[in-house]
Structure formats: C-alpha cells, structure tokens
Amino acid sequence: MKILITSGGTTESIDTVRGITNHSTGTLGKYISEKFLAQGHQVSLVTTKSAVKPQEHDNLDIYVISNVDSLIKTIEPLVKSHDVLIHSMAVSDYTPVYMTDLDEVKQRKDIAQLLTKENKETKISSKSDYQVLFLKKTPKVISLVKNWNPNIQLIGFKLLVGVSKDELFAVARESLVNNQARYILANDLSEITPNQHHAYLLDSENAYEAWTKADIAQLIFEKVTHDD
Amino acid sequence: MKILITSGGTTESIDTVRGITNHSTGTLGKYISEKFLAQGHQVSLVTTKSAVKPQEHDNLDIYVISNVDSLIKTIEPLVKSHDVLIHSMAVSDYTPVYMTDLDEVKQRKDIAQLLTKENKETKISSKSDYQVLFLKKTPKVISLVKNWNPNIQLIGFKLLVGVSKDELFAVARESLVNNQARYILANDLSEITPNQHHAYLLDSENAYEAWTKADIAQLIFEKVTHDD
Numbered sequence: 161m162k163i164l165i166t167s168g169g170t171t172e173s174i175d176t177v178r179g180i181t182n183h184s185t186g187t188l189g190k191y192i193s194e195k196f197l198a199q200g201h202q203v204s205l206v207t208t209k210s211a212v213k214p215q216e217h218d219n220l221d222i223y224v225i226s227n228v229d230s231l232i233k234t235i236e237p238l239v240k241s242h243d244v245l246i247h248s249m250a251v252s253d254y255t256p257v258y259m260t261d262l263d264e265v266k267q268r269k270d271i272a273q274l275l276t277k278e279n280k281e282t283k284i285s286s287k288s289d290y291q292v293l294f295l296k297k298t299p300k301v302i303s304l305v306k307n308w309n310p311n312i313q314l315i316g317f318k319l320l321v322g323v324s325k326d327e328l329f330a331v332a333r334e335s336l337v338n339n340q341a342r343y344i345l346a347n348d349l350s351e352i353t354p355n356q357h358h359a360y361l362l363d364s365e366n367a368y369e370a371w372t373k374a375d376i377a378q379l380i381f382e383k384v385t386h387d388d
Numbered sequence: 389m390k391i392l393i394t395s396g397g398t399t400e401s402i403d404t405v406r407g408i409t410n411h412s413t414g415t416l417g418k419y420i421s422e423k424f425l426a427q428g429h430q431v432s433l434v435t436t437k438s439a440v441k442p443q444e445h446d447n448l449d450i451y452v453i454s455n456v457d458s459l460i461k462t463i464e465p466l467v468k469s470h471d472v473l474i475h476s477m478a479v480s481d482y483t484p485v486y487m488t489d490l491d492e493v494k495q496r497k498d499i500a501q502l503l504t505k506e507n508k509e510t511k512i513s514s515k516s517d518y519q520v521l522f523l524k525k526t527p528k529v530i531s532l533v534k535n536w537n538p539n540i541q542l543i544g545f546k547l548l549v550g551v552s553k554d555e556l557f558a559v560a561r562e563s564l565v566n567n568q569a570r571y572i573l574a575n576d577l578s579e580i581t582p583n584q585h586h587a588y589l590l591d592s593e594n595a596y597e598a599w600t601k602a603d604i605a606q607l608i609f610e611k612v613t614h615d616d
Contacts, residue, residue, distance in 0.1 A: 171409065176549050176577055177478065181399065181409045210438050250405065253514035262522075266499055272490065275518060282549035282577075286481035286525070290503060293521040294490075297514070321404050321510035349404055349510075 166249035168211030182250035186211025254295035261288035394477035396439030410478035414439025482523035489516035
C-alpha cells in the first residue's frame with residue numbers, strides 16, 4: 161500500500177526571525193513510518209525541518225514543509241496518489257496577519273482595520289513595552305482531504321489537554337464524522353510523558369487503547385492493513 | 389579559562405501546545421564550543437532542546453533551557469563563575485500575556501485592561517476567525533550580565549535583516565557600549581546561507597570580518613584568548 165504520513169509541528173512566521181510553532185517532536189510519526197516500512201509498504205512522510213525522522217530507506221520519501229500554506233501545496237497531490245493518510249502533524253490553527261505596538265491599537269477606533277495591514281519590515285522592532293499580534297484562522301487541512309481523494313483511508317489525530325475521557329471521545333468522534341475519517345487517534349497531552357503515550361484509536365463504535373508510541377504505531381498498522 | 393556559551397533560540401509559550409520561537413539552529417554555538425574544547429578550555433553551554441549540540445566531552449557541561457525566564461535563572465549563577473560569556477542565543481524579545489478573540493478586543497473601551505488578564509485554559513480555543521495576542525517585553529538578558537559579574541568578558545551578538553553595513557555597525561556598537569561588551573558579533577540574516585555566514589566582530593575601533601561559522605569561531609577564540 162502507499163502510505164502518506166505527516167509528522168512534526170508547523171511554524172507560522174511572524175517575521176524573518178520569529179514564528180509561532182506547534183510543539184511536536186515527530187517521534188510518533190517516525191514510529192508509524194518505520195512500522196509500515198518494516199512490513200514492505202511504500203511511505204511518503206511529510207514533516208518539518210526540526211522533527212525527528214526515520215533512517216533512509218528505499219521505500220521512504222521525505223518531504224519537508226514549514227507552514228500550513230506549504231503543507232497544503234505539498235500534500236494535495238500526495239493525497240491524490242496514496243491509499244492511506246495518517247495525519248499526526250500538529251498543524252497551526254492561526255497564522256500572523258499584523259503585529260504592532262499597543263499604542264497603535266489604542267488609537268484605532270475600528271480595530272478590525274488593522275487586519276488589512278501587513279508588516280513591511282523584515283524584523284519587527286522591539287522598542288515598545290507591549291506588542292499586539294493579530295492572527296487569522298488557517299484552513300483546516302484535515303477537512304480538505306476527502307475532497308482531494310474520496311477513496312483515501314484517513315486517520316486523523318486529536319490532541320486535547322487535561323479533559324475527561326468523555327470529552328476527549330466526544331471531540332474526537334465529532335472530528336471523525338466531520339472529516340469522514342476511518343479512525344481518529346485521540347490523546348491528552350497530560351497523559352504523554354517521555355515513557356508513556358496513552359491514546360485511543362476511535363471509530364464510531366470502538367475504542368482501542370494504547371499506552372506507548374510503539375503500541376500506537378502497531379495498532380494503526382493493524383487497523384489500516386486489516387481493512388485493506 | 390571557563391567559557392560560558394549560549395546557543396539556540398528561546399520559545400515563549402502561548403499555551404501548552406503553542407509557542408513563539410526565535411529561529412536558531414545552534415550551529416554557530418556548537419562550532420564555538422568545539423573550538424574552545426579542542427584547545428583545553430572548560431565550556432558550559434546553555435542551549436535549547438532542539439538546538440544542535442557538540443558531542444559529549446569531559447570538559448563540557450550542557451544546560452537546557454526553554455524560555456527567557458528559565459534562561460535567566462540558569463545563567464545568573466553561571467555568569468558569576470565564568471571568565472567569558474559568548475552569548476549567541478536568539479532570545480525572545482516578547483512573551484505572551486493574553487490571547488483572546490477579536491470580538492473581546494473590540495468590545496473593550498480600554499484595551500490596556502486586557503494586559504491584566506491571563507488565559508486559564510490549557511489549550512486556547514480555535515473557534516473564532518481572528519485571534520489577538522498581547523505580548524510584553526522580556527528582560528534584556530545581555531544588559532544584566534555585567535551587573536552579575538563586572539569582570540566577565542562579554543561577547544554579544546546582534547542579528548539584523550537586510551540593513552546597510554553602516555546601520556549594522558551603528559546598532560552593534562550601541563549594544564557594545566550599553567552592555568559593556570568586549571566585542572559584538574554583528575551579522576545580517578540576508579548574508580547567512582547554508583554555506584556562508586558573513587559577520588563582523590566589532591569593538592569600538594576595529595571590525596574583524598569572517599565568512600563562515602568556522603571562521604567566526606576561530607576569530608572569537610583568538611580574540612578571547614589573546615586578551616586573557
């Protein structure tokens with residue numbers, strides 16, 4: 161099978177030296193890639209510069225992206241040519257529009273006008289005591305996948321922080337339906353430590369539990385190849 | 389000599405999953421560390437999780453920090469016990485105070501009141517189309533160094549983007565005076581490529597030019613040890 165995997169976290173630039181980053185080491189995506197490679201599958205991994213990556217392999221192609229815009233440009237043709245997408249990347253929800261000092265914001269009667277401005281300077285000045293950064297929502301990449309390829313088997317990821325199991329399941333299953341995913345891997349940051357990664361692989365009826373990144377990779381591998 | 393080196397770029401958290409990062413691979417700090425280690429000096433390297441690091445060495449201690457607050461707590465005692473500080477780390481100018489949606493900002497008569505608020509949620513909601521992030525200035529770490537240890541030999545770094553040589557020199561020499569540095573390494577991001585790192589090591593009278601990271605490490609090594 162041709163398996164497309166995303167890993168790492170995107171960064172949206174504020175200026176040439178600063179950006180907003182979604183923290184993700186890429187470790188889970190590396191485990192999943194290695195699992196499929198070891199079983200003879202073809203893997204395309206879309207990841208970020210700083211993410212950890214699998215070793216070189218004849219059946220592995222790596223694509224390095226930075227922000228949501230470059231993710232979409234890279235992933236659209238790949239989604240169309242793969243059988244499965246395992247979308248473990250932490251994708252930025254918002255991207256910077258304009259950054260300015262607090263005084264400029266105070267002086268505006270209509271603050272929304274600032275959303276039409278953009279920073280011309282390459283490195284925004286750091287003189288004033290307070291700065292204000294306006295951000296706009298990025299396109300939800302996972303919601304575009306089935307439009308690009310209705311036949312792809314989509315495994316989405318939902319990371320929440322410090323919620324109940326009920327809430328985690330409810331939010332994950334909402335994503336399952338909205339994005340026409342085959343499974344959602346639901347996990348809570350408060351249950352991820354260097355030695356543990358507690359997660360549930362959910363479909364509309366079942367919840368398969370895993371306690372380590374290796375377990376998660378194994379579980380996804382089994383479900384994806386069993387359904388083939 | 390006991391050499392303290394900083395490298396990498398700090399990250400200021402927005403919430404548990406997102407942060408504002410100053411881009412820096414840590415490569416130059418690695419070169420400088422290796423240069424001093426090879427010549428028998430004791431090196432303490434204060435760096436970040438994602439920065440590249442020198443190989444283990446009997447004379448090398450590595451301290452991993454994340455944000456400006458942890459940098460200050462870690463570096464203050466080290467500055468007091470070292471002979472030289474080579475401060476190549478890209479330190480965040482601003483840190484998040486409060487993030488909210490645009491509607492809340494519009495409804496406030498006195499926007500500055502929002503600076504007294506803080507986010508209680510661990511992962512800020514991504515429902516609204518626009519978000520506004522308020523940031524406040526961080527303490528300038530380089531300006532504190534000589535208060536902690538008046539005898540330390542301080543090498544500062546100044547990175548600008550797309551400016552003239554005159555402007556670069558003027559800004560760097562302002563930092564030299566304000567921070568009582570022995571030298572400032574002045575460089576322009578537009579002259580840094582994978583194979584080139586154009587920079588000037590400046591004191592009040594002289595400018596020593598370098599074209600690669602290895603050259604910069606050599607130049608700093610010579611000046612620091614010659615002045616000993």
